[in-house]
Amino acid sequence: MQYYVLAILMVGCLIYYLYKSSQLKAEKALKKLNNNWGKSRGEEYDLVDVERIKTEADFRHEDYPNAIDDITWNDLDMSRVFHQINNTQSSMGEVRLYLILRLQIHNERELLERDRIIEFFRTKEATRVKYQKKLNAIGKHYSTSFYEYLKNCHISNIYNVLPHILIPILLALSILVIFLNPKVGGILTFIFVVTDIYTYYKSKYRLESGISQIRMIGKMLEAAYILSDEQEKELKPYLNVFRKIRPIYKKYKRDIAFISLGVQPGISDADIILDYIRIATHIDLIKYAGLVKRIKQQESLFKEAYEALGYLDSMIAIASFREQLNFYCKPELNQNVKQILNAKNIYHPLIHQPILNSLETKQSILITGSNASGKSTFLKTIGINAILAQTIYTVCAETYESSYYNVMSSMAIRDDIVKQESYYMAEIKSLKRIMDADNEQKTILCIIDEVLRGTNTIERIAASSIILEQIAGMNTLCLTATHDIELTHLLETVYENYHFQEKIIEDDILFDYKLYSGRSESRNAISLLKLIGYSNNLVNEARSRVDFFTKHGSWVK
Secondary structure: OHHHHHHHHHHHHHHHHHHHHHHHHHHHHHHHHHHHOOOOOOOOOOHHHHHHHHHHHHHHOOOOOOEOOHHHHHHOOHHHHHHHHOOOOOHHHHHHHHHHHHEOOOOHHHHHHHHHHHHHHHHOHHHHHHHHHHHHHHOOOOOOOHHHHHHHHHHOOOOOOHHHHHHHHHHHHHHHHHHHOHHHHHHHHHHHHHHHHHHHHHHHHHOHHHHHHHHHHHHHHHHHHHHOOOOOHHHHHHHHHHHOOHHHHHHHHHHHOOOOOOOOOOOOHHHHHHHHHHHHHOHHHHHHHHHHHHHHHOHHHHHHHHHHHHHHHHHHHHHHHHHHOOOOEOOEEEOOOOOOEEEEEEOOOOOOOOOOEEEEEOOOEEEEOOOOOOHHHHHHHHHHHHHHHOOOOOEOOOEEEEEOEEEEEEOOOOOEOOOOEOHHHHHHHHHHHHHHOOOOOOEEEEEEEOOOOOOOHHHHHHHHHHHHHHHHHOOEEEEEEOOOHHHHHHOOOOOEEEEOOEEEEOOEEEEOOOOEEOOOOOOOHHHHHHHOOOOHHHHHHHHHHHHHHHHHOOOOO
């Protein structure tokens, strides 16, 4: 009798431990959700993570005409911007947010719908937390792409489940034989235990990525099922998608419960215990084959649920991003005017204490100024916010009015040793792609930093002036930074001139990083040589040569 009591106590203690463990994890997850809301993600940025998300996103969509190309994405550090915004809880939310930032929208209705959902979650804390908890339970899984997995379900053959049915049965029979003939039964049991474990892990290894996706699908269905009971009228279209899950959820839940991932971070204690049962019975491998067949039959429904959950997760992340900004505005996007950009107190979202600048123009602009004065940062500020305006309907500015644009840039050009391509070749190809993208229906916002810096001065100025003149004549608003003051004179009829400036006070150079109208009249390259310790003789000789060239138009005395 005492053994039964002891067994009951042990089972009770185990159940209590699992309950408390689950409760502790839930409390920890909730605390993390609240702590991360409206907060910058700091220095956690990892380019490998972003590339993994990009790979998943590439399976989701074909090329889009309004998609931001890789050159522009990298020029503007959009992976870091994505990281800053990415307060998503699930892999489908991360992928959807990434796609949102890559695909510029030219449709006001779609942008307003995004804004409606963003504002709903931003202002409804209790509802937001409720949805985040369900999305957090799904988690982030990148062992394989969800869309790639669905595709593979149609082209790959399901393995033969018969051995996984027979071997556990034979193992059970061999154990029974022990009671009849201990020696024979013991030998048979040993043989079938080894066979059972070997065949289990061999198949498990081959199906590892598919099993991971099955578990993710199970968590996705569970979240959709639970959220289908919600009644928020603002989310009705998405809740209707979740309600389609209700008729099939319970059967899937029962079968997916048998599927194991093994002992990995994030797996519950109960799942670890159940793994021993799965190894003995192969029940997860048997159920997996049936699940794949049913998933193929209901693929479109799973895609709907995946997209709806991902969309809501991404909208919550954008709402969190709005909360972390010092201030922001919703853009006024003008469909009727092709080239306009008016921004008041606009700033860079990744800079901790940014300098505010303003710009009003209907014409391409040429920006001059000294080294390190703020030209490149200002160009990135405009480019990033133009993208945010047409993706997440949020601009880091006091007010922002613009046309609808396709943003393209040519900034952080590098030579390519693998392709045996020089800096200059890479640069002219980058510029050519912008000129080839000219489209009467879609205006390009063109961001260029130091045009043709990879060649000699005379040819650079000649070629740059012609290229920039042609770009300005296209359906394009071009913002260009240059050190070549000559261009400000050659292009003054088609480009407005702006500049950044600095002050040199004793042994220091001070920048205010403010944009001013007109061309720059200052040079600081030689002064910087002096400030960092070059000899006075070298500095004075350099200045003497500049004075001579300015006076005589020649370097030779």
